[in-house]
Every structure is written in C-alpha cells, then in structure tokens.
Amino acid sequence: MMGSFTPQDSEAGFQALFENATIGILVVNANGLIHQVNPFIERKFGYSAHELIGKPVEILVPEAYKKNHARHIHRYFESPKSRPMGQGVDLFGVTKSGGEFPLEISLAHYKNGNESLSVAFVTDISERRRAQDELKSNETKYRDLFDGLTESIHIFELLKDGSGNVTDARFVLVNQATADLFGMKREQLEGKLRSEVLGSMDADSRRMAELALQTGKRITYERYYPAINRWLAGSFYSPDRKQIVAFVHDITPVKQAEDALKSLNEGLELKVAERTLELKQSLFREKELNALKSGFVSLASHEFRTPLTTIQTSMSLIEAYSGDDNKEKRLKHIAKVKSVVKNMVDMLNDFLSLDKLEQGKAVFTSEQFSVTTLCEEVKEEMSTMLKVGQQLEGDLHEAGIINSDRKILRNILLNLLSNAIKYSPESKPIRFSMEPKDKHIVITVCDQGIGIPAKEQKHLFSNFFRASNVGGVEGTGLGLNIVKKYVEMLGGEIGFQSDIGKGSMFEISIPLARDI
Ligand code: ADP
Numbered sequence: 001m002m003g004s005f006t007p008q009d010s011e012a013g014f015q016a017l018f019e020n021a022t023i024g025i026l027v028v029n030a031n032g033l034i035h036q037v038n039p040f041i042e043r044k045f046g047y048s049a050h051e052l053i054g055k056p057v058e059i060l061v062p063e064a065y066k067k068n069h070a071r072h073i074h075r076y077f078e079s080p081k082s083r084p085m086g087q088g089v090d091l092f093g094v095t096k097s098g099g100e101f102p103l104e105i106s107l108a109h110y111k112n113g114n115e116s117l118s119v120a121f122v123t124d125i126s127e128r129r130r131a132q133d134e135l136k137s138n139e140t141k142y143r144d145l146f147d148g149l150t151e152s153i154h155i156f157e158l159l160k161d162g163s164g165n166v167t168d169a170r171f172v173l174v175n176q177a178t179a180d181l182f183g184m185k186r187e188q189l190e191g192k193l194r195s196e197v198l199g200s201m202d203a204d205s206r207r208m209a210e211l212a213l214q215t216g217k218r219i220t221y222e223r224y225y226p227a228i229n230r231w232l233a234g235s236f237y238s239p240d241r242k243q244i245v246a247f248v249h250d251i252t253p254v255k256q257a258e259d260a261l262k263s264l265n266e267g268l269e270l271k272v273a274e275r276t277l278e279l280k281q282s283l284f285r286e287k288e289l290n291a292l293k294s295g296f297v298s299l300a301s302h303e304f305r306t307p308l309t310t311i312q313t314s315m316s317l318i319e320a321y322s323g324d325d326n327k328e329k330r331l332k333h334i335a336k337v338k339s340v341v342k343n344m345v346d347m348l349n350d351f352l353s354l355d356k357l358e359q360g361k362a363v364f365t366s367e368q369f370s371v372t373t374l375c376e377e378v379k380e381e382m383s384t385m386l387k388v389g390q391q392l393e394g395d396l397h398e399a400g401i402i403n404s405d406r407k408i409l410r411n412i413l414l415n416l417l418s419n420a421i422k423y424s425p426e427s428k429p430i431r432f433s434m435e436p437k438d439k440h441i442v443i444t445v446c447d448q449g450i451g452i453p454a455k456e457q458k459h460l461f462s463n464f465f466r467a468s469n470v471g472g473v474e475g476t477g478l479g480l481n482i483v484k485k486y487v488e489m490l491g492g493e494i495g496f497q498s499d500i501g502k503g504s505m506f507e508i509s510i511p512l513a514r515d516i
Contacts, residue, residue: 024122028057032073035117044124046096057120062094077116080109093122102129152178152234152248156194158209166209168201169194172243181250182228199227212238222251231255288463289358295464296351299476303347307340343474350478353411354463357485364405364489366514371402371409371441375434378413385418389427392417394444399436403513408486415479416445416506422473424449424503440492440509448503457498469500490514 018025018038024045027036034052042048045060052059057073058066084106092100104125109118146153154174161167171178171192179186182197194201201209204223212219218237225232234248314333321329356362375396383392420430424447431446452460452467459465461484464477487494491514498504 024120024124026057026060026120026122028073028118028120030077030116030118032056032058032070034059041122044095044101044122045093051096060093062092062100065092073118076107076118077109080107080116080118083107093124101126147176149175150177150249152181152250153246154178154248155243155245157243158213159193166201166206166213169209169244171197178248181230181232181248197227198225208236209244212236212244213241216241224255285358289355292351292354292358292463299347299464303474303476304344307344310340311337347476350476350482353482354478354485357482357489362485362489364408364514366403367406368401368403369406371399371404371434372396374406374410375413375432375443378410378417379432382414382417382421385421386430387421387426390421390424391429392432393429394431394433394446395435396433397435399434399441402441402510404490404510408489409510412483412486412490412508413443413445415483416508419479420445420447420449420504420506422475423447423470428503436512437509439512441512442507442509444505444507446503446505451500451502451504452498453500457496460496 021038021040024041025036025038026034026041029035034055034057037047037049037052039049041052041060045052047059056070058069061069084104091103091105093103094100102125104123106121106123107118108121109116111117152175155172156169157172158166159168159170171189171194174186174189176186179189182189184192184197189197208219208221211217216238218235220233220235222231222233224230229252230250231252231254232248233251234246236244236246238244314337318330318333318337321333353362379392379396386392417430417432420432424430428448430448431444434441434443436442450469450471453469456465456467461481462477463481465480466475466477484494487508487510490510492508492510494506494508496504496506
C-alpha cells in the first residue's frame with residue numbers, strides 16, 4: 001500500500017535531493033544575492049555555504065561576465081520562467097581559487113511567501129566540453145590526414161536498379177587528392193554520379209562493385225579511363241556492404257614512361273633489325289659480287305682461250321699472207337679477228353654492266369622519247385644480225401612519248417632480241433611487238449626456237465646460268481640477269497613462257513613514267 005505523502009515527507013525528500021544532487025543547485029533572490037547553495041555547489045566552487053549565502057551571485061561569475069550578469073538577473077525576475085540560461089552562449093563559472101570551468105545552467109523560480117526566488121541548476125560540463133573538443137580535434141586531425149594524403153580516397157554509394165543490379169555510383173565523400181584527380185572542386189564532386197565523371201559503368205566495373213558488395217573483400221584493379229584520359233590503379237572495399245571506400249592513385253605517368261620505354265625498345269629493336277638486314281644484304285651483295293667475279297674469272301679463262309688462240313693464229317696467218325695476191329685471205333682473217341674481238345668485248349660489256357648494277361652504281365636517267373621510234377631503231381639494228389630466213393614481225397604501235405631511261409630500255413630490247421635470234425633456227429620468224437596498255441607499254445619478243453627446259457626455268461635469271469640445251473651457241477649466262485635488273489630500274493616487270501623445242505616468249509611491261 002502506498003503511504004500518503006505529507007509536507008514533512010516532501011521536505012525531507014527535497015532536502016535529501018538538494019543535499020545529494022550531482023548537479024549544483026543555487027537559489028538566488030530578486031536582488032541577485034545568494035539565498036541557498038547545495039553541497040555540490042560548495043564542492044565545485046570551493047566555497048563553504050556560509051561564504052556564499054547573502055553574497056551577490058556574481059561571486060561565482062568570471063570577471064569578464066560580471067557586469068552584464070546583474071542586468072540579466074534583474075531582467076529574469078521581471079518575467080521569470082523556467083528556461084536554460086544563456087542559450088547559444090558558452091557559460092563559465094569561477095571557483096574561489098580563481099579557476100574557471102564551463103557550465104550549463106537551467107533556471108526556474110518559485111515564491112517563498114512574498115519573496116521571489118530563482119533556482120539555478122548548475123552542471124559542470126568540463127568533461128563534456130573536453131570530450132567534444134577532443135572529438136573536434138580528432139575530426140580535424142583525420143580530415144587533415146584525409147585531405148593531406150596524396151592518394152585519392154573517396155567513399156561512394158552504389159545505386160541499383162529494381163532487380164538489385166548495380167547501375168551507377170554516387171560520390172559521397174572525397175578527399176582533396178580525389179578532387180584534384182578529377183579536376184573538380186570537392187564540393188562539386190561530392191554528390192555527383194560516377195557516370196557524370198567517368199562515364200557509365202561498364203560490365204567489368206559493375207562486376208567488381210558487385211563482388212565487393214557480396215564478399216566484403218578488397219578488390220584491386222588497374223584500368224584506363226578514357227573519359228579522363230588517365231590510368232588509375234587502386235583498391236576498394238565495402239565495409240558496410242552499401243558504400244564503397246576506394247583508394248586510387250594515378251599511374252598515368254608510370255604507364256606513359258612504360259609506353260615510352262616500350263616504343264623506345266621497339267624502335268631500338270626495329271633499328272637493330274634494319275641494321276642486321278642491311279648488313280645481311282650487303283654481305284649477300286658482297287658474296288654475290290665475289291661469286292660474279294670468280295665466275296667471270298673462270299668464264300674468261302675458259303671463254304677467252306679459244307678466241308685468243310683464234311686471234312693468235314689469224315694474226316700469224318695475216319703475217320704470212322703478206323703478198324698482194326693474198327689480200328683476200330688476209331681480209332678473211334682480219335674479219336675473223338674482228339668478230340672474235342667483238343664477242344670478247346660483248347662479254348666484257350655484259351660483265352661490266354652487271355658489276356655496275358650489282359654495286360648499285362647504275363643510274364636511272366629519265367628523258368622523254370618516242371618509244372615507237374626507239375623500237376623501230378632497235379628492229380632496224382637487229383635486222384643485220386638475223387640468220388638466213390629469219391625476220392622480225394609484229395606491230396610496233398604508236399605509243400607516244402614516254403618518260404624513262406632510253407639507253408636502258410634499248411639495252412633490254414637488244415638483249416632479248418639477240419637471244420631470240422641466237423636460240424632460234426634459220427627461217428623461223430621472230431615476233432617483236434609493242435603496244436600501250438594501262439599507263440604502261442608492253443613489249444613482246446617471241447621466238448620459235450629451242451625453248452628452255454621446264455626444270456631449269458627457275459634459274460633463268462641467275463648469273464652464269466645457261467640451259468642444258470644451248471649446244472654450241474655462245475653466251476655468258478649474264479644477259480637475262482642484266483635485263484631483269486634493268487627492267488626493275490625502269491619500274492617495270494618481266495615475264496616469260498617457254499616450251500622446249502617450241503619456242504620462248506619474253507614480255508616486259510614498262511610504266512609510261514616511273515614513280516620515283
Ligand atoms: P646467254 O644468252 O649469254 O647464255 P642469257 O642470260 O641471255 O645468257 O640467257 C641465259 C640462258 O637462258 C641462255 O644460256 C639460254 O639457255 C636461255 N635462254 C635465254 N633466252 C632464250 C631464248 N630466247 N630461247 C631459248 N633459251 C633462251
């Protein structure tokens with residue numbers, strides 16, 4: 001059963017409350033004099049009750065606030081109501097020894113008979129203030145740390161569609177390095193969608209974000225972001241499976257350096273390869289030249305022996321046939337000497353031309369000339385070499401003026417025609433035709449001679465190659481090689497077709513003007 005609450009009881013209760021309260025209770029009268037204090041006030045301010053009672057309450061107020069305080073009390077008693085004191089202002093108390101501490105005061109008032117009294121409930125908030133200050137300073141410290149880091153740190157939240165798939169992300173908190181990385185102000189970046197800054201999330205990014213959410217594990221990555229033209233590397237994880245904390249650094253300079261190094265390496269490799277090729281080529285040329293020269297030495301020692309013996313014999317005979325009646329015989333031997341000398345000169349010329357070509361010393365000299373006229377001149381010149389019953393037929397079309405090397409083209413034609421004559425029998429016609437075709441002129445030399453054995457055709461343009469079926473026909477095996485090289489110098493092409501016993505057809509195609 002609950003006992004009834006008598007005024008005596010309540011007074012005793014209040015007395016106990018007053019005495020034991022862990023906040024200070026201070027009663028002040030309308031004149032601002034202290035009427036009553038509880039032990040907490042005594043302890044806090046270091047005064048005993050009798051030192052305070054009857055004293056102006058300003059005794060407990062720091063010097064700086066004293067002046068206004070009396071006015072505040074006066075105003076309070078004009079319309080007293082319960083309220084916290086000094087809202088929005090930091091309040092301080094001063095102890096007997098002069099120490100100040102922050103406090104919070106809540107005011108109430110009551111009447112004791114006619115006397116109006118105000119009660120101030122005083123809480124020492126030093127602890128709370130200290131904790132707040134510490135919190136604030138910690139916060140500043142961490143903020144400074146956060147912002148001072150050169151690594152970009154940011155927190156973003158993931159946005160999902162109805163089926164729970166990640167669609168985008170929103171920057172929640174970013175440090176200065178992040179703002180710098182994206183070239184924005186921090187305030188601008190915070191709240192922005194990832195898609196607005198880095199473009200929409202591709203499948204890979206979505207997959208990584210979902211993995212982070214599902215596993216809570218830290219994911220590391222290294223990627224190129226075209227929207228900002230940077231390579232970023234970093235890691236992120238989701239501590240609460242909602243937001244993502246990301247650590248990012250810009251590795252573009254490293255990538256650029258890597259690329260530069262790579263292309264430098266590639267450049268070097270290319271240079272080395274080029275140089276090696278050059279060396280190989282020059283070694284090959286050197287070998288070819290040597291082969292050519294030694295080939296020539298054996299050819300000359302072989303091929304020159306007979307003509308030189310002929311010359312020697314003929315000269316001795318010319319000497320012997322000194323009388324007038326031997327004139328005819330003398331002339332016959334002189335003609336023989338002339339003919340073998342011509343053969344030797346031809347052979348030497350071939351060799352010298354090829355030597356020049358192989359050493360890259362032959363020069364292409366462009367001039368304008370009528371290719372039809374040239375062909376007609378060559379035809380005329382070669383007619384004197386034809387065997388009995390041979391004739392040059394075929395149409396030499398009007399092909400106008402071309403821009404090429406006249407001497408080289410002339411040499412090519414002489415060579416091909418002289419082969420056709422050499423390697424075909426008497427009475428067999430030789431077709432020599434020329435016609436313009438697609439910015440080129442096409443010249444054909446076609447005989448009905450011995451032909452070239454199919455198996456040997458692959459060697460046709462090699463130095464000193466002579467087919468097995470040449471019999472006693474003289475030659476060096478250098479002419480076609482020279483022809484091929486000359487055709488290339490003119491920017492043209494050469495082709496042939498040959499059937500043993502039936503004949504051979506050589507066709508060259510030369511551009512009307514060589515591309516330089
Ligand atoms: P050469 O005529 O001085 O031997 P070429 O280089 O002009 O040297 O020709 C190489 C070889 O190709 C000849 O020895 C011959 O076997 C063959 N050849 C060239 N032209 C003809 C042709 N019109 N008919 C048959 N064989 C040919």
